[in-house]
Amino acid sequence: MGTKWFAAPWGVALALVAVTAVAAPTAALGRAPDRARSAQRTVLTNADAGRTVTASPGADVEVRLTHHRVDGLTYSWGIPTSGDPAVLRRTSGRTTPGGDAAAVFHAEGGGVATVTVVPRCRADQGRVCPLVIVPWKARIEVR
The missing domain is CATH 1.20.5 (Single alpha-helices involved in coiled-coils or other helix-helix interfaces)
Incomplete structure (x- = not known):
C-alpha cells in the first residue's frame, strides 16, 4: 500500500x-506565449477579397484561399504574391492538389502592399471558362 x-x-x-x-x-x-503571438497575425480568406487591413511592423498576415466550384467550373488558386516585398515579404507559400493555396507574409516596414492571386479556371466537358477572371486582392497598410 x-x-x-x-x-x-x-x-x-x-x-x-x-x-x-x-x-x-x-x-x-x-x-511571448503563443496566444500573444497569434494576436499579431491576421488571417485573410476568400471572403476578404478587396479588403484593406492594417498591420504593425513585425506582424504576420496569412492568406488562406480555398478552391470553389460553380456551374461546372472549378476555380483553383496559385500562391499569393506581394506587390512590395520591402513592405510585406512572403515567408512561405504553398498550394494543394485540390486547388487551395496558403501564404504567410511578414510586415517588414511602413507602407502599403497589395497581395494578389489570380484564380485558374478549369471547365467540365461542355462548359467554357469566362474570358475575364477577377483576381483576389487585399491591400495591406503597414504602420
Missing part, C-alpha cells in the same frame, strides 16, 4: 517538472 501512496505524488511531481521544463525556455528567452 505504501508503494501506491508514493507512486501518485511522484507521478504528479514528474508531470509538473516536465511542464515547467517546457514552459521555462520560452519565458527565459523573453518570447
